[in-house]
Amino acid sequence: MRAVVTGGTAGLGRYIAEGFLQAGAQVVCGARGEGQSGELVKRYGEFVHYHPADVREPASVDGLMTEAADRFGGVDIVVANAGITRNGTVRRLSPEHWRDVMSTNVDGVFHTVQAALPHLERGGGGTILTLSSAMTGRIAPGASAYVASKAAVEAFTRCCAVEFAGRRVRVNCLSPGILTVGMGAAVCADERLRAAYWPRLLAGRAGTPQEAVNAAVFLVSPAASYVNGQVVQVDGGLL
Template identity: 50%
Template sequence: MRLAGKVAIVTGGTKGLGHSVAQAFAKEGCRVVCAARRPDERGELPPLGAGDLAHHPVDVRDPGSVDALMRATYETYGRLDVVVANAGLSRPGPAERLTPEDWSDVIATNLNGTFLTVRSAIPYVERDGGGRIITLSSALATRVARGSSAYAASKAGIEALTRVVAVELAGRPVTVNCLSPGFVDEGMGRELARNEALWSYYGGKIAQGRAGRADEIAEAALFLAGDASSYVNGHVLEVNGGLSW
């Protein structure tokens, strides 16, 4: 029970990779708030305080909504130990045809949303002995793929933000790290794996010859959330099966 007695928030935690991380945390003794605009397919999740996995609405683009999430979680459970800034979306397409609206949607959710989540989490996570903040990047933050300009730019920004905040909080009881998955058979990655033309190209670039599993990414998140990572700070942990480009 690596997270026994702890409380965590996972934004974008009602579906895909975010929910897999939330479930893994709960199995290790953590009470987890799966925060998202809608319950989505996890509509059975109860409200705060009613179980190990609970749902609370949040729009990570809205500072007031993010602040309300942090406050409600702390007031309900009396502590907040781990925050995973996972909420994200993609609007693929060549830069010359990508609309300003699509660009803005990606940046507002992925990069601005991560900033607002981290910013709001700090004063809560550093109480009660300190804790962990984990951001989510992507292999595309450092590797060029056609049609990924908005998504790649947002994820590269998240990695830089993570390193800066880790340095700014040095000496305080909070670590800030980034988890960078490669191609995963969950969420957005599942659609890629189902596209035979794309997968025949990208799949061959993975040393292990397959997409990752959601539980493999969740295990890395557990490491960053737990005591075993106490001396890991400002780090981008790539979990991609040996992805070359």
């Protein structure tokens, strides 16, 4: 299998890329910076490749998909993972920070999916996985831009699943809760936030990246062939 992971050089995206590699896939990691991609190349050699890409720019994402198809002979799996956050209450959040989040988290997913579709169709179908957040249903003050962007991703995912069903392309969304990597790492490191969130976690702890990766690998695999248009929460039972 041949996969493209945006934001695949750091945070959860890097772990998803490695999970695919461990499952036998060839992976192209697209991101604005190389991040930890060098570690993956050392471990997996020619099975993984970093390609610079900015999901805010349609031409950049087109180039990423073309590079993956040329390098590995096609594209079967696309993970639209690249995302950012800018904290601030609605009253204080700057328009620039709002646009930063929307252009990456919403426009970026749209550009990624649109660029991927012709390559997936050319190969007879495939799977797309978008990334949301448990915060879409458990609102926290100061996260309006991030929460709004991820709610948009969930709705967009469902629309794509309906539109692409006849094209043999499945589209699902992975919605992680508090993990020990990525944006969740800040929660884990803050004693005040831990005191607020840990009693609301049925698991009693933050999730590991591998626990989210396990779900990602399942959702893009043939084992999930009857799963489509779903938002799958991996959040430890966050109340």
